[in-house]
Structures are given as structure tokens and as C-alpha cells.
Amino acid sequence: MPPAIVVDRVSQLFPGANGAPDARALDEVSLEIKRGEFVCLLGPSGCGKSTLLNIIGGLLAPSSGSVKIGETVVRGPLPSDVAFVFQESTLLPWYTVLENFRVSLEFQGRTDGWREHSMAALTEVGMQGFAGYYPSQLSIGMKQRINMARGIALDTAILLMDEPFAALDEQTRLVLGEDLSVLLARTGKTIVFVTHSLSEAVLLADRIVVMTARPGKIKSIIAVGEPHPRSPDFMLQPHFSEIRNQCYELLRDEIRSTVDAMREARDAHTG
Ligand SMILES: Nc1ncnc2c1ncn2[C@@H]1O[C@H](COP(=O)(O)OP(=O)(O)OP(=O)(O)O)[C@@H](O)[C@H]1O
Ligand SMILES: [Mg+2]
Structure with missing residues (x-):
């Protein structure tokens, strides 16, 4: 394998x-x-974490x-x-949750059984009761839960x-x-x-x-x-x-050098 x-x-x-x-x-x-x-x-x-993830998912071609x-x-x-789940909920506001799933699954060519896949994924995260809701009717936590379910529904x-x-x-x-x-x-x-x-x-x-x-x-x-x-x-x-x-010990110096670089850039800018 x-x-x-x-x-x-x-x-x-x-x-x-x-x-x-x-x-x-x-x-x-x-x-x-x-x-x-x-x-x-x-x-x-x-x-470069997002950059690396985007390259893995083919959204960006590496140099x-x-x-x-x-x-x-x-x-x-x-x-x-491959399916992506992003930080921001990317649900389209003019569609219900279920319609959002349909659009995403269609986009990835998964039209067969889309409704069953979608409902199974919503059930997986305990959100099956909200299939008919619009994103504006959901809390941030619920939206992100549904965002995750949509990634699951793509069944990749x-x-x-x-x-x-x-x-x-x-x-x-x-x-x-x-x-x-x-x-x-x-x-x-x-x-x-x-x-x-x-x-x-x-x-x-x-x-x-x-x-x-x-x-x-x-x-x-x-x-x-x-x-x-x-x-x-x-x-x-x-x-x-x-x-x-x-992990913290490994990260500590890296965070410090990131902050130093930001300060240097600020000082260069403000003269
Ligand atoms: N499309 C782009 N054009 C120019 N520079 C970019 C582009 N995308 C990312 N960068 C730069 O590449 C570097 C890495 O960005 P990236 O978004 O991958 O970092 P990250 O580790 O995900 O950061 P964060 O934790 O803040 O999300 C940054 O300096 C950023 O400014
Ligand atoms: Mg990032």
C-alpha cells in the first residue's frame, strides 16, 4: 500500500x-x-501551513x-x-443546509444518493434536525459542525x-x-x-x-x-x-522569531 x-x-x-x-x-x-x-x-x-494544505489539495501549484x-x-x-473543510463556514446563505450539501456534492460529481449521503453525514454530527434551516438560523458552532458534516458527506x-x-x-x-x-x-x-x-x-x-x-x-x-x-x-x-x-519548546523560538520579524517590519515602516 x-x-x-x-x-x-x-x-x-x-x-x-x-x-x-x-x-x-x-x-x-x-x-x-x-x-x-x-x-x-x-x-x-x-x-506556510495553509499554503502547504492548499498545495496538497491542488488549489495551488507548488513553485x-x-x-x-x-x-x-x-x-x-x-x-x-480529497475534501476540504475551511475555518470559515462556507455555506451559501441563500440555500438551506441540505441544498448546500447538494451543491457541493454535485460540484464533486457525486450526484448519486446525494440526499442519503448528506443526511447520514448530518446524523454523524447530530445535526440531522437542521437540514431545512438556512445558515442565518444557525449559531457559529452549528454552522461549523455542518461544515464538517459536508466534508464527511463527500465521502473521500x-x-x-x-x-x-x-x-x-x-x-x-x-x-x-x-x-x-x-x-x-x-x-x-x-x-x-x-x-x-x-x-x-x-x-x-x-x-x-x-x-x-x-x-x-x-x-x-x-x-x-x-x-x-x-x-x-x-x-x-x-x-x-x-x-x-x-511541542511548546519546539515552537517557542519559532514564535519569537515570527514576532521579531513583525516588529522589524513595523519599525522599518515607521522609520
Ligand atoms: N497568494 C499569496 N500571495 C502572496 N503571498 C502569500 C499568498 N498566500 C500566502 N502568502 C504568504 O505566504 C506565507 C505563508 O502563508 P500561509 O497563509 O500559508 O501561512 P499560515 O501558516 O497558514 O498562517 P496562519 O497561521 O496565520 O493562517 C505568508 O507570509 C503569506 O503572506
Ligand atoms: Mg493559515
Whole structure:
């Protein structure tokens, strides 16, 4: 069995605005992700986590290097076995929840049984009673729960999630995190999950990929070694705190250098 995802020496340069030099967002990132694995990308703001996720999902072509999903090189948006869940709820306000699901499933060519798939996914996150609601009738937590269900309804082997719980309060984050862990244990999906939160990474990940400040490189990969499904009670165990502390130590210098770079840029600007 080939790995689910292979990232091979991926670098990303973005052209500088107004004659500024090009900005290197990612520098020779290589990573193999196994089938059924839950991998968290953790790193300071601006280190290239979203860029890497977008390259894996084909939304962005890398400046150099390549990504394979299974044995196929990614050459365009959303390879057939991949679904995205973003930080912001991307539900269209003029459609009901169920109609939103129909649009997304149609877009990915999954028209057969779309209604059953959608209702099953809504049931999975306990939101089956809200299929006929409009997004404006739902709380932020409910919308994000439904956003996650839509990713599940696409029924892909791989879910790419970019800070899906960032806008939620701590308790809702924990509950959704637990749901996701249960989903992983039940379906064997491969999940790549971007987060800023140390605790969220340790609670959810099989492996945590700690990235350096820009340009993003892999600083270290930490295995968590705790079976799914996990509950938030895992956070009470010494093993959890040990790994969290280890992540913090790795991140500390990177966060500092990100803040220093921001201050330098501010001072240069203000003269
Ligand atoms: N389309 C783009 N054009 C130019 N620069 C970009 C573009 N997208 C990202 N960048 C730059 O690349 C770097 C990495 O951005 P990215 O959004 O991947 O970081 P991130 O780790 O996801 O940050 P955050 O945690 O704040 O979401 C940043 O410096 C950003 O300004
Ligand atoms: Mg980001």
C-alpha cells in the first residue's frame, strides 16, 4: 500500500508586491502520510501551513516539488479522493443546509444518493434536525459542525482541514474534536489538520508536524501514540502534558522569531 499522501521537496515562492523581493513561504518540505493517519500541522502564523494544505489539495501549484495522492501526482484542484473543510463556514446563505450539501456534492460529481449521503453525514454530527434551516438560523458552532458534516458527506478517503475549529469556543472545539476522533476510528479516513492550538494538536493527532517560522520547513515530527477514538479526558493524562510541553519548546523560538520579524517590519515602516 502506498502512503495516502507524499509531499516531495515542496517549495513555494510568492512574488513580492510593489517590487519587493519574492517571499519564500515553504522551503523543501517533504512528508509522507499513511492511510488512516491523523496529522496536525502546527506552526507560527505565516509559516506556510495553509499554503502547504492548499498545495496538497491542488488549489495551488507548488513553485517546485510535487505531491502525490496515492500514486497520482496532484495536478489540479481537489483530486477526486480529497475534501476540504475551511475555518470559515462556507455555506451559501441563500440555500438551506441540505441544498448546500447538494451543491457541493454535485460540484464533486457525486450526484448519486446525494440526499442519503448528506443526511447520514448530518446524523454523524447530530445535526440531522437542521437540514431545512438556512445558515442565518444557525449559531457559529452549528454552522461549523455542518461544515464538517459536508466534508464527511463527500465521502473521500482524505479530509484536509484548515483551522476548522478556530472560530469556536473551547468547549465546542473539544466536542467537535471528539466527534472527529470517533469518525477517524470508524472510517479510517486520512486527515491533515492545520491548527495553532498546541492542545488541539496533541488531543487529535497521531503525528504532529511542527513547522519553523517562515520560510516554513519541518522542524520536528512528534508521534502521540494514543489510539482513536480519544476523549478530552486524554488531556488529564501526564502523557498529554509531556507531549504538549515538548511541542511548546519546539515552537517557542519559532514564535519569537515570527514576532521579531513583525516588529522589524513595523519599525522599518515607521522609520
Ligand atoms: N497568494 C499569496 N500571495 C502572496 N503571498 C502569500 C499568498 N498566500 C500566502 N502568502 C504568504 O505566504 C506565507 C505563508 O502563508 P500561509 O497563509 O500559508 O501561512 P499560515 O501558516 O497558514 O498562517 P496562519 O497561521 O496565520 O493562517 C505568508 O507570509 C503569506 O503572506
Ligand atoms: Mg493559515
